[in-house]
Amino acid sequence: MFMRTHVISPRLWCVLFLGMVLSLSACGQANSSSASTATPGVTPTPTVAVDMYGTPISFPKTAPQRIISLAPSVSEILGALQLQKRVVGVDALTNYPASMASLKKISDKSGNISIESIVALKPDLVLTTGGLSKKYNTQLMQLGLNVIDLPSPNVSQTLDQILLVGRLTYTEDTAQALVKQMQQQLTQIEQSVKGTAPSKVLLEIDDSTPGKPYVFGGGSFGDEMLQYANGTNIFHANSTNGGYPQVSDEAIIAANPQYVVLTEDPLYGGQPSVVYKRANWGGIAAVKSHQVYHINSDITQRPGPRIVEGIRCLAQVIHPDKFIGALPDYCSASV
Incomplete structure (x- = not known):
């Protein structure tokens, strides 16, 4: 027989945390929404876009080849951009798509992240969102890793964030095609x-x-x-x-x-x-x-x-x- 408990779902903790920082991130995300189209093979210009904390994002000079995702929403974006072969680790709550869910997990379902596991994977880009991994970000950056904490978006800003991840990973064409399809479906x-x-x-x-x-x-x-x-x-x-x-x-x-x-x-x-x-x-x-x-x-x-x-x-x-x-x-x- 189903019995309710007083234990809050781990998913809810993520939702509530993201909600508390949404107002702050919306401001930064508004500045990052002008992601421009870049010619394939040309380094994107590191302008306008800012992270969760309002700090300008420095775009990689070459396409990242070893990416880690610290949030299930980011994992789904990476999967939709067909980057599974370049992702080497994901958070414990990543469960979609299957090709992403099967990758090495570098956290537990309570949000505790293994710094050692991340370092061992030698990532050239670590993506997170909404401050979910805030207490780990500084430590990871002090170890020389490129960590980008994306703003927590609302629905319309989610489309901008997909474009932003496309810029960061040199998959802008794929990101633009995906966003266009989503816009058509919403309409x-x-x-x-x-x-x-x-x-x-x-x-x-x-x-x-x-x-x-x-x-x-x-x-x-x-x-x-x-x-x-x-x-x-x-x-x-x-x-x-x-x-x-x-x-x-x-x-x-x-x-x-x-x-x-x-x-x-x-x-x-x-x-x-x-x-x-x-x-x-x-x-x-x-x-x-x-x-x-x-x-x-x-x-x-x-x-x-x-x-x-x-x-x-x-x-x-x-x-x-x-x-x-x-x-x-x-x-x-x-x-």
């Missing part, structure tokens, strides 16, 4: 739901503390995704905890969402069947009409190439009549 989704009535939605991140779930609030990554999908976040006005507030069951019941979307791992509350059994939730519109869904945590909580999939899933859940067929398999996939 298609927005056109599909244009003119529809936005329904009230609860976007839950973690329910490991009974009666006090964490949710996507105002200014958060999920809140912006929901706007693309033409849904109304019932906690849009609550931007506490960096946009990831812990709320009460009473607040949810009072807001009466028409849809409940769980984005957490099933071990931490992400099971629709359990939602229907939650005390006093029986009167919520979403529960009464059986509009409770689970969407893959990774495509709703990671600012990477699959954000478009997450937005598509949200849009189809809220506006099913605007899409043909059943929800895509990736909506409920575990990776």
